[in-house]
Amino acid sequence: MLLFASAEPSEALLRQMIGDVALAQVERISNDWHPEQRDCAGLVRFAYRAAFLALRPARLSEGLWRDREGKAAAFADAETLLAHSFETLGRGDEARGLLQTGDLVAFRQIGDGDAPVFHLMVVIQPRDRAHARTRVVYHPGSRGAEVRLGVLDELARDAPAEWRPVPENTRFLGFYRFKEWR
Template identity: 30%
Template sequence: MKWALAIAAVLAAPALGLRTSARVERSASELPADGSASMSFHVQPRSLLGLSAPLLPSTRASLSLTPSLARASCGAGAHGPVCTVVAGTTPGEVRGTLRVEDALGLVAETPVELRLRADDSDTDQDGFPDAVELDSEDDRQAFRRWFVTLAAAQYPTPDPHWPEVHRDCAGLLRFAYKEALKAHGAGWRKGRELHTASAPDVRKYHYPAVPVLGDKLFRVAAGAYDARGPLEPAFSASASARWLLSANAVRIPSGQALPGDLLFFEDPEARGMSYHSMVYLGDLDGIGPEVVYHTGPDSRPGGSKGIVKRLRLEDLLSHPDEKWRPRDDNPHFVGFYRWKILD
């Protein structure tokens, strides 16, 4: 019975003038190229008299865009088809065609233009453009999982993709950070055995195509981000443990640490490396919370290049040298920190 009524409606539609075209309403004409901003096209079929018309069965819309600076999807809305466009992270002009069809054929074909503008705002004044921050929980969790897995995987044998010149405590953080933000396709995975074979990637952007910053991920200056000034020297492809601590992360209470957060220590007596960093792994293997870190090179003549160590947090709390114990009453322990792009 229902099928019969639907068929009857389709056959009767031309005679009744239920629809001859469609009006397309858009919610915006431009978007910030921040990887998450969105706008929508709402399609409303029109009658011969220009009035709203009831939908015919199988009314649908499709939207194609070029170049691929944004992604589009279409579906059914409460009053007609709706197409949603989500901005990518590259500014530019996007053009395309929105097609509306139903069981009788083409209803409308509308050209689409959309401008993606560079998003260099820093609304929370944390020194990073908003476009760089991971503002969805899915992306934050994806980053944490990759960052933790990559950091832990450097023990006991570092990845050959981690340049030896960057192998120190801060270098471990930087390497895992950059690699966690990459697209982990077959080419990236080749030769790597990791526990995240099915882990989703961060969706908002992929290194080195990072909005505003490109490959200069790390802030090496104090203060808020100033879009009027040059990117350098405020950002760099590298950063010391001191700058990672002071400009790239925010302190959190020790009891709120999550996998992927950081620990920092200060040793004023150390030559040229007074700050030391570690990665909090959480409980990866069911043996309790762990940390991983690079010891850093020995600056003394003939000293070693240093190694990666991974140990339980419980063992670190009883470290023979008290200055490496992550306790709030330890004057050498600076605290637990969280990457600003996650905060």
């Protein structure tokens, strides 16, 4: 019997590359990541686009994201990414237990004039879950800011209340997964 390998790289390989690209930005921000797009949603777009470009370049020809009308798009802000390109896993421990590299942690804060400000963090699951903890990579949004790395459990315990990824925090929207990975 002949077994044929899939021509498409696996979801696991894409996730690994998304995580690797996001983590690399902590050490040194890539020149390929345009300075005008360096914010939390920009990190998500950059890491996903880089992984798909390397492993499934044809997928980028139609636009990786969905816009507010549900049409394929090359760009989407944080709110639009969450609403149209990602789906919620939930906000509690059960959802936290489902997290994989490339999933998102999302918040909605209050900005100037009471306008909502969405914030995204990329989840990085360790390859050895028995000896390492789930981390998050994020850009704080300020021009010129560095990409940061945190431990998810420490955020839930030690971060200011509005930044804790716990169900009691009304500003925590939940954990999200790319819709194509249902």
